[in-house]
Amino acid sequence: MNILVIGQGGREHTLVWKLAQSPLVENIYCAPGNAGIAEIAACLPLPLDNGFGELVAWAESARIGLTVVGPEAPLAAGIVNAFRAHGLKAFGPDKRAAQLEASKDFAKQLMVKNDIPTAAYRTYVDADEAIADIKARNGPVFVKANGLAAGKGVIPGRTVAEAIQAVKTILVDKAFGEAGDSVVIEDELIGEEASFTVLTDGHTCVPLVSSQDHKMSHDGDTGKNTGGMGAYSPAPVMTSELHDYVMARVVYPTIKGMADIGCPFTGVLYVGLMITEAGPRVLEFNCRFGDPEAQVLLPRLKSDLVPMLLACVDGTLNDYAEPEWHAGAAACVVMASGGYPDAYETGKAINGLAEAAAIEGITVFHAGTKHDNGQVLTDGGRVLGVTAVADGLASAIQQAYRGVAAINFADAHFRSDIGYRALARN
Numbered sequence: 001m002n003i004l005v006i007g008q009g010g011r012e013h014t015l016v017w018k019l020a021q022s023p024l025v026e027n028i029y030c031a032p033g034n035a036g037i038a039e040i041a042a043c044l045p046l047p048l049d050n051g052f053g054e055l056v057a058w059a060e061s062a063r064i065g066l067t068v069v070g071p072e073a074p075l076a077a078g079i080v081n082a083f084r085a086h087g088l089k090a091f092g093p094d095k096r097a098a099q100l101e102a103s104k105d106f107a108k109q110l111m112v113k114n115d116i117p118t119a120a121y122r123t124y125v126d127a128d129e130a131i132a133d134i135k136a137r138n139g140p141v142f143v144k145a146n147g148l149a150a151g152k153g154v155i156p157g158r159t160v161a162e163a164i165q166a167v168k169t170i171l172v173d174k175a176f177g178e179a180g181d182s183v184v185i186e187d188e189l190i191g192e193e194a195s196f197t198v199l200t201d202g203h204t205c206v207p208l209v210s211s212q213d214h215k216m217s218h219d220g221d222t223g224k225n226t227g228g229m230g231a232y233s234p235a236p237v238m239t240s241e242l243h244d245y246v247m248a249r250v251v252y253p254t255i256k257g258m259a260d261i262g263c264p265f266t267g268v269l270y271v272g273l274m275i276t277e278a279g280p281r282v283l284e285f286n287c288r289f290g291d292p293e294a295q296v297l298l299p300r301l302k303s304d305l306v307p308m309l310l311a312c313v314d315g316t317l318n319d320y321a322e323p324e325w326h327a328g329a330a331a332c333v334v335m336a337s338g339g340y341p342d343a344y345e346t347g348k349a350i351n352g353l354a355e356a357a358a359i360e361g362i363t364v365f366h367a368g369t370k371h372d373n374g375q376v377l378t379d380g381g382r383v384l385g386v387t388a389v390a391d392g393l394a395s396a397i398q399q400a401y402r403g404v405a406a407i408n409f410a411d412a413h414f415r416s417d418i419g420y421r422a423l424a425r426n
């Protein structure tokens, strides 16, 4: 079978890397890809932003048997609808179902309707009304742009002044463009975060192993919210008791709730959770694999990913046996361009990639990279995800940092404390 992966980040490099290991795969392509992906797949310079017509026509001519969509933006723009309309199999939710991630208000309404545990919230288009609510609550809140903002549209409002400023940034200054046409204001939740990922065909849900990412830019969870600075799996905070609770109280009610409103959800359901003293609460839904969570989940997966994804598309996940996992743990340290998530420079030469990859258990997944005359250059905010698989979490983290030490580029920034909560717990 020929496979096409859509996207160009670390998650997509990991997907291509895992899918390419399947004996079912003849040719693997990626649009648009990056320098790391180009080493294992044919990268296609096809546009993703014109209704997907060229992409679909190419996929038909190349006899693509399965298209796997990595990022949320093309899903929210209807890429799966475009492929399905031509009888092509595409993994991921359609445009309406992708609202679960693309509209925080949509997700919140679904949670309230289906009694899914989450923070109390209100949605506003009017800044004055939002500010009046903040003053009335007089407690710490989170202010969120309703739409897609690459993981950056969430601003803590721990004081009334901070929260009011956040409303102005989103609703008045339009820092996130149209994504900030409305804001969701919700109460702050206290606890430890975990990422819960399931594959679903719209009925059956197959949970993957637990993981946790590090959203803040700097050590000790300080700095700014980013797309994710590192991840590890398993996340010890996710006990089997909590796992069962999340499946029963969050995952199945979400999938059923989506079907009930005529939006059957297929693909990856990623649940971002806060494990509070009162139990797990949903922070957000994503409609795709986490990035960098995919970088620690997929290297631990022993089973062939291709039949699992096909079963989701074909509605036959119920017939699929449980996935098998490698024992042990995985850790990923993201190396980013200095300045990320704010302004940063690109085009810096990256050295040491081969030396890092030669270290036992290490795979270097590329996020923002490009080739230029035989040299790999930085080409994005998040540049690399240095991932290690080992017998235990402590050794996986240690190995990943050995890989990081072997790599250098100008102004590289990474966190030095990936996995610290898990290590403290263990």
Ligand code: AMP
Binding pocket: 119, 142, 144, 151, 154, 186, 187, 188, 189, 190, 193, 215, 225, 272, 274, 283, 284
């Ligand atoms: P989201 O994209 O909605 O998951 O938000 C990004 C990050 O902001 C989360 O991973 C949390 O670290 C934090 N966050 C969002 N909402 C809340 C909340 N209600 N209470 C505490 N932290 C939150």
Ligand code: GLY
Binding pocket: 151, 213, 227, 228, 286, 289, 290, 291, 292, 293
């Ligand atoms: N790492 C968080 C996300 O993928 O949304």
